[in-house]
Amino acid sequence: MEQREKAILIGANLNNNEDFTNSMEELRNLAAACDIDSVGEVSQNLSRINAQYYLGKGKILEVCEKVNELGAELVIFNDELSPSQVRNLEETIDCRVIDRTVLILDIFAQRAKTKEAQLQVEIAHLQYMLPRLIGSAEALGRQGGGSGLKNKGSGEKKLELDRRKLEDRISALNKELELLVSRRQNQRKWRKKNEIPVVALVGYTNAGKSTIMNVMLKLYNPIAEKEVFEKDMLFATLETSVRNITLPDNKSFLLTDTVGFISKLPHHLVRAFRSTLEEVAEADLLILVIDYSNPYYKKQMEVTQETLKELGADQIPIIYAFNKCDLAKQFQDNADISNKPLDLNMEQAKPESVIISAKKKIGMDDLTSAIKKHVFADYVKLELCIPYQNGNVVSYLNDHASILSSRYESNGIWIVAECKKTDYDKLKAYEAVM
Known part of the structure; x- marks a missing residue:
């Protein structure tokens, strides 16, 4: 069995930042995701970062003692370090020093x-x-x-x-x-040409986006090889996966699973992954997945919203999916689950939210209904009379429309259906006189 590297985690709490505890917990999780054992932590309350050593010189000597005492081979800092800081720290501590950015880059490289x-x-x-x-x-x-x-x-x-x-x-x-990006752009052009709605799952890393994708596939397109990789760990998903979801009423949309966000996400990564994240910016609807069981879920929402703004995707309609409700204390303590958390600090006049547990398949019908309400708003209801000799039109309706009712009359098949506006333009020649 391979021995895991031991590390000391270092953080500076600037001006009593209320998010500091959460940030350090994330650093522990990032280290674990990189197969590193966190054997100790050192932190210091500061008004500003020490330009030479990140922390004060006295605290760095404390770090040296901990490294020797605990046999650590690595020291991980919770912020991006300058080249001179890394050099000074490694000379003083006599140990390999990395920062949060390198840790995230290593995880991405492994995955x-x-x-x-x-x-x-x-x-x-x-x-x-x-x-x-x-x-x-x-x-x-x-x-x-x-x-x-x-x-x-x-x-x-x-x-x-x-x-x-x-x-x-x-x-x-x-x-x-x-070259790879141009292929993805061609795929997006094809989708636009065929007017297939695109729904993108976005949110903090490990919020449950891939689980939602797989549950939707099991509910509506149960083909095992189409499922995406899911695991309870940070950055389980690095590749954008697109799957077609066809609902029982023949309405279909493309569901996109995207890479998760995290606070202090290195700008190098955001820039490098911009081509992948363009899938988000060109979606018709965003499902912002929130880990409702995480005590810092509001902060995670803010980080996601800031990243969406950076990607130019902050004007796209959003459904807020509060996931893992079965694990959420605020959900379990609240018998009236209709009291949904709507303090979302967003510009939308009436933000829509659903409370779900993808693992337990709770609230998935609500999520599907919310998606349908947004992406199929332009569907047209019509009554058609299809002559018996035009069986190909009936076949087309079966494949592309939602047939609500049908009956056979002497002059043809009378069908009440819902279809896309473009299909209505093709079919209106058969529209029955009401």
Whole structure:
């Protein structure tokens, strides 16, 4: 059995930030997701970050003692560190030092399975490394020069060479990624052309988006190989998955499962995954999935809303799905579940919310009804009289419309149906005189 790395977690509580406890708990979960054992924690209340050591020098000496005492091989800081801070800390603590950004990048690197995700993660990692080259290796400034000036200038030349190599690699990866992105864009154009509504599941990591996707598939499209990977861990989903959901009344939409968000999500990752996250920005409806059992669910909602705004997706209609209600204390303590949490701080005049438990299949009918209300609002109800010789029209209706009733008369088949506006334009020649 492989021995897990031991780490000390370090955090600075700036100006008594009320979110600090939650942020440190997230750091523990991120470490666990990276197969790292958190054996200790050190934190300090500060009014500002120490530019040289992140924490005060006295606290860093305390970290040194803990590292020796607990046999830690790694120290993880809860914020992104500057290159000079990493260098100073590693020299003082005599231990490998990483920050929250590196931890998240490592998780993404481990979980990326598709070529597109792997390219995006590598680009994000290289963009993170680019400004940190100067402190990444002592050898950068210690080359044999032969110029008689004792290496003066040789370190700069080596540094520039390494920087250029990184920039060239980033450029090559971006070109490779563009080919995959163009394929995704073509798929989106096809969907728009065929007027298939797109519903995107968005939310904090581990809120239950993939579980909702799989439950919807089991309810309406029970094909096992179409299910997506789900697990109770951070960033289980890194690839965007799109599945067709066909309801019993023949109405269909595309459901998209997306990568989860987290506070302090590295901007390198947001930028690298922008092509994947464009699926969110071009959706017709967003299902904002909230882990209702998490005591910090309101903060997680804020982070998701801020990220959606950054992606230009804050104007898309939203349904708030408060998931894991079976585990939520506020749900269990409240006999009247109609008292829904509507203090959502959103610009929508009448935000819509449903309380669900995807695992227990509670409230999924409510969620489906809410989706239908939004994406099929333009459906038209009509009564048609189809001559018997036009059986192909009846077949088309069976495949593309919701048939509410039908009866056979001497002059043809009378059908009452609901269909898309574009289908109505094709079928109105058969519309019966009421």
